Amino acid sequence: xxxxxxxxxxxxxxxxxxxxxxxxxxxxxxxxxxxxxxxxxxxxxxxxxxxxxxxxxxxxxxxxxxxxxxxxxxxxxxxxxxxxxxxxxxxxxxxxxxxxxxxxxxxxxxxxxxxxxxxxxxxxxxxxxxxxxxxxxxxxxxxxxxxxxxxxxxxxxxxxxxxxxxxxxxxxxxxxxxxxxxxxxxxxxxxxxxxxxxxxxxxxxxxxxxxxxxxxxxxxxxxxxxxxxxxxxxxxxxxxxxxxxxxxxxxxxxxxxxxxxxxxxxxxxxxxxxxxxxxxxxxxxxxxxxxxxxxxxxxxxxxxxxxxxxxxxxxxxxxxxxxxxxxxxxxxxxxxxxxxxxxxxxx
Amino acid sequence: xxxxxxxxxxxxxxxxxxxxxxxxxxxxxxxxxxxxxxxxxxxxxxxxxxxxxxxxxxxxxxxxxxxxxxxxxxxxxxxxxxxxxxxxxxxxxxxxxxxxxxxxxxxxxxxxxxxxxxxxxxxxxxxxxxxxxxxxxxxxxxxxxxxxxxxxxxxx
Numbered sequence: 001x002x003x004x005x006x007x008x009x010x011x012x013x014x015x016x017x018x019x020x021x022x023x024x025x026x027x028x029x030x031x032x033x034x035x036x037x038x039x040x041x042x043x044x045x046x047x048x049x050x051x052x053x054x055x056x057x058x059x060x061x062x063x064x065x066x067x068x069x070x071x072x073x074x075x076x077x078x079x080x081x082x083x084x085x086x087x088x089x090x091x092x093x094x095x096x097x098x099x100x101x102x103x104x105x106x107x108x109x110x111x112x113x114x115x116x117x118x119x120x121x122x123x124x125x126x127x128x129x130x131x132x133x134x135x136x137x138x139x140x141x142x143x144x145x146x147x148x149x150x151x152x153x154x155x156x157x158x159x160x161x162x163x164x165x166x167x168x169x170x171x172x173x174x175x176x177x178x179x180x181x182x183x184x185x186x187x188x189x190x191x192x193x194x195x196x197x198x199x200x201x202x203x204x205x206x207x208x209x210x211x212x213x214x215x216x217x218x219x220x221x222x223x224x225x226x227x228x229x230x231x232x233x234x235x236x237x238x239x240x241x242x243x244x245x246x247x248x249x250x251x252x253x254x255x256x257x258x259x260x261x262x263x264x265x266x267x268x269x270x271x272x273x274x275x276x277x278x279x280x281x282x283x284x285x286x287x288x289x290x291x292x293x294x295x296x297x298x299x300x301x302x303x304x305x306x307x308x309x310x311x312x313x314x315x316x317x318x319x320x321x322x323x324x325x326x327x328x329x330x331x332x333x334x335x336x337x338x339x340x341x342x343x344x345x346x347x
Numbered sequence: 348x349x350x351x352x353x354x355x356x357x358x359x360x361x362x363x364x365x366x367x368x369x370x371x372x373x374x375x376x377x378x379x380x381x382x383x384x385x386x387x388x389x390x391x392x393x394x395x396x397x398x399x400x401x402x403x404x405x406x407x408x409x410x411x412x413x414x415x416x417x418x419x420x421x422x423x424x425x426x427x428x429x430x431x432x433x434x435x436x437x438x439x440x441x442x443x444x445x446x447x448x449x450x451x452x453x454x455x456x457x458x459x460x461x462x463x464x465x466x467x468x469x470x471x472x473x474x475x476x477x478x479x480x481x482x483x484x485x486x487x488x489x490x491x492x493x494x495x496x497x498x499x500x501x502x503x
Contacts, residue, residue: 004491007442008365008461015364015373020356023349026378027385 021308027128029307087126087160087167091180096153103183110137113151117143120151123255125266132160132169133242133258133266153177158242158258172242206263206296207309213263214295214302223302223315225283234283236315246286253286263294263305288313348388352381355398359405362462366455367409368447380405403472406455445491453487456480 021029093102093113105112106124111134113120118140126132134154143150157169157177167180206213219238236246238257244267245254257267269290291312292304302315356377364373380401384391391400446454459469466484470477 004442004457004488005461007446008458010443011365011446012361012458012461015370016361017357017370017374020353020360021378023352023381026381030378030382 025307090183091167092183093178093180095176095178096156098153098178104180111154113154115143115150117145117150122151122154123268124154125268126160127260127264127266129260129264130159130161131258131260131264131266132157133256133268135256135268155242155256159260206294207305208296208298210298211296211303213261214259214297215263216259218297219257219259219295219302221321222318224318225285226301226314226316234285235318236285236289244289246289257289259295263296265289265292265295267292283313285313285315348384348392351384351397351401355401356381359398359402362402362458363405363409365446365458366406366451368454372409373405376405376408377401379408399472403474406473410451442491449487449490453483453490456483457487460484 088106091104091106093104099115101116103114105114111122111124113122113136120136120140120143121138122134122136124132124134134157136149136151136154139150156171158172159170159174161168161170163179165182169177169180171177220240222235222237224235234247236244238244242256242258243254244257245252253269255268257265259265267289269286288304291306293307294305296303296305298314300316304312304315306312359377359380360370360373363376364370367373367376383404384397384401387400391397394400446457449457455473456469459472460466464472466477466480470480473480
């Protein structure tokens with residue numbers, strides 16, 4: 001005879017998942033989702049005309065006679081969702097010629113640099129293996145007086161490492177750019193950092209015997225979706241200066257990227273990654289990049305992989321670059337076959 | 348924490364799945380809860396039952412998700428009559444459907460009660476008054492009782 005207990009138990013068995021994804025996969029998925037939501041949410045903000053994102057807090061600070069720096073919450077006041085969680089919080093910045101008292105607020109949504117002139121806003125992304133990418137997005141007009149580019153050091157950072165309670169942000173040559181020190185008691189910071197670090201320690205193997213990690217120096221150039229080179233005009237271009245640009249059918253966009261070992265990639269998307277009507281392009285190459293966890297090469301094809309190891313998209317060198325590559329090979333036959341930009345000289 | 352994840356993930360998804368009647372939503376909610384656990388692990392690890400903390404957070408995540416889509420097309424599709432979920436057959440069909448159509452809060456209370464939690468513990472985990480839990484359980488039983496009787500009648 002059916003009873004309530006039996007019915008509940010039957011449903012528990014029915015909704016029981018067969019397998020559980022690895023915890024690392026779960027964490028990586030969440031991080032990618034946050035990045036994607038950040039980009040789309042920001043695009044919506046742009047669409048409604050919220051273009052002066054950095055000026056609001058600065059103006060508010062001046063209107064109340066209060067320093068914008070003083071308005072930044074203390075460590076632990078924010079609830080970071082973007083891993084590694086230890087980076088989230090508020091930090092005093094030293095180095096890179098940054099003014100004394102400047103505070104960097106890192107949240108799951110964005111990064112804000114509070115200076116006397118106002119709040120510089122930007123975006124960031126970071127991987128568990130120390131990869132970092134950041135980009136200034138909005139600078140109050142008051143901060144531009146007298147020249148200079150406040151917060152531009154953010155774009156130089158490619159890696160980070162812990163130094164006790166501090167974080168050191170490093171450039172591509174592993175030179176310190178700035179040091180971040182807690183602005184208040186770091187009780188909530190250190191434990192979450194260590195836990196996140198422990199949980200995110202492993203990088204899974206590439207999903208296929210034919211795949212090999214793409215090295216950073218193999219990326220620069222223009223790539224087009226495999227099999228769709230002309231029909232859509234979609235492309236993704238990696239710059240030598242860690243910039244990237246992409247065409248997403250009805251608009252173009254760009255940002256910064258950082259690549260590390262084992263094909264690891266971090267890329268930040270601009271606020272206006274796409275406007276209304278462009279949110280679901282046929283070949284969302286920009287989304288592929290922002291969501292990608294690793295890049296691998298399958299022969300000459302660049303494969304963008306998500307945290308699960310699933311292929312988000314496959315790109316090949318644009319035709320003109322293939323021709324240039326062939327010409328380069330014919331004129332310099334001893335060059336490796338990797339493309340116009342080859343890896344470090346091992347000779 | 349990895350051990351807790353490995354041992355409790357599937358169990359939690361099943362519980363949240365029954366409450367929300369959607370396994371995919373359940374997996375999302377449970378995963379969200381574990382991600383949040385990262386930040387709270389130093390504290391939660393000292394609790395007697397860390398899994399209960401994750402379950403509470405997951406159910407709250409589920410509730411938030413449902414609130415967001417309550418008036419949307421997704422909600423219509425999810426709770427519509429043509430759900431493509433493999434269901435049981437036989438005498439338990441009506442009761443199974445009745446469980447699925449209970450208000451989420453009532454089903455939540457029923458499932459937690461099924462897990463062996465007493466009313467006070469359910470109230471504490473859901474952060475609602477004890478009287479509210481009793482009311483939800485009572486209404487759920489009242490809604491299901493006629494169907495149980497029908498099943499028995501049909502069988503007879």
